Amino acid sequence: MQNPLFLHLSDSATSIQIDKLQGASDYRSWKHDMEIQLTANRKFGFVTGKTAKDETDEVKAELWELCNNMVIAWIHNNVSPPIKKSIHYYTSVVDVWNHLEARLSISNGSRKYILNRQLYELKQNSASINDYYTQLQGLREEIDVMNVYPKTVSPTPDMLAFMATMSKCKEESRLFQFLNGLTESFRPQRSQILMLSPLPTVEAACALIQ
Template identity: 50%
Template sequence: MSKLTFADMQNPLFLHPSDGSSSIQIEKLHGPEDYRSWRRQMEIILTSKRKLGFATATVTRSTEDATLGDQWDSCNNMVIAWIHTNLSPSIKKSVLFFTTAREVWKHLETRFALSNGSRKYKLNKDSYGLKQNSTSVYDYFPTLNVIWEEMDSMNMLPIITTVSDEVKRNLEEVEKRKGESKLFQFLNGLDEVYVPMRSQLLMMNLLPSVETASSVIQQEELQRQLLSNPRHDMEMSAMFSRGQTGGDRVVVCKECGGKVHLSDKCWYVVGFPNGHPNHGRILMKPGSMNQSWSIWNKNNPGNKPKPAGNVAGSASNAVVFSPQQLEQLMQLLPSLSKQPSKASKTDDKLDSHFSGMMSYHNALNNDLGWIIDSGASDHMTPHFQKLIMPTLVTNLTPNIKLPTGDTVAITHM
């Protein structure tokens, strides 16, 4: 058996061992609307395999050499199989019994090829009527370019054998006019958001090509997408949170309710660092006041917090002073300004006036009177039932001095 040469592989009757009925796969033909693009794709692929001559009848069957005749039959049937593979089922049934690739090719052209006038009219109408309609420029421009390419294939100019300088200038001017027409069609179909860019392109002394204009608009579109995307900062924050916690779970401190730290590192537990305004101070944990109210309401379901009233310039649930209390305050102010130094008589008067004064906005009204949270770190009450989880205290030396001058012992804490 002789070895195949390069000349043998260039012969149209040569079939490669890898060639089969499914070697060519393109978009299937469905009707007149996609026939021209389908035919152009088939022409390119058949030419690359040196088999287009079977469809155009330029490669004929040998009647003298039986071996060459058999090879021609094999190649002819392979071309028919390639065409059948890329036809819709209904169209394939209509050409199933044709015996040569030329018959199938000619039948499809006669059936689906529209006249040049009708096709040109439709293509021109589509080119001027096509709009972007909020689609991406990456999709809008290729769709328009497909129409232009098909129009160019139908408007082929005659071939010029002798090219003079004058003919060359005329051809360059024709190409320039075609390029400007494509540019105007492309800019005309853009959305209104690109009006400023369109004006800048048209004001240039030398108009750019449609490909250059498409590239500029695509860059503008990409820039708009980046600037209008609010997810960038959110994604960076999410990445930081995942890096701190080792996953998507958000860490919440059980002491203060803060995030991104645990309770063993909470400043309300370990103390505030040096330089912090609250360094060295003991502060109530956020939410502890509300928790105290919740425990009190749970133990005393009949009591509900009520706003004490309003004072001009203060919060909506601030304490309202009675006229008698205001008068007492006005009488006290001059004595404070005249006696800045602390004296025992003034202290007694201050204790007498300010003992029991309410400083917290919410109050509970029950049978024992007003229950007020003054915001202090230590509280005293003569009513044992007001205490939460009381502990008996014995042998505690300090006593409590009342505004009346009497002293009482501390019994529970």
């Protein structure tokens, strides 16, 4: 396993490139993408504080400082100029991360409401089928991430049947949302899809219409 205090010679402030954070509206998706990148580079422990500075070992302490500053540089490079100004003088990744969380995080209830409203109101309009589906899927995925369900260790046959039914209902709901947002020019295709038995997945319906 790669040591979290290891930095490759090719690592630089631009080694990580994701969509720049603009504000509260895109904070959750930005945070998710940044967590993936930091984890892939074995540096997420700097954000959580798990990878602490070893004050008893001068060499390790120096390596920690280098890595800490590199992670701060990665964050600086992936936020908008106004946000960068607000975190410019922080010297600890934990402090940077906590500041962004406190400033930009929206409560689950508020964010779920916003996402569901956007989902209900989303229409294809002038977008291509692929772009419309991508927007729809992005909203659904963020909502799904925020919904935490209890784990079932030893499900009974009745529970498995119930879960299968719920999964089918959820898939049908996704299909209906997709079809509902299509422009009226796709009315014939929508009617044909709704006559199919069983109903296709939303991915299959998207492929059929394209």
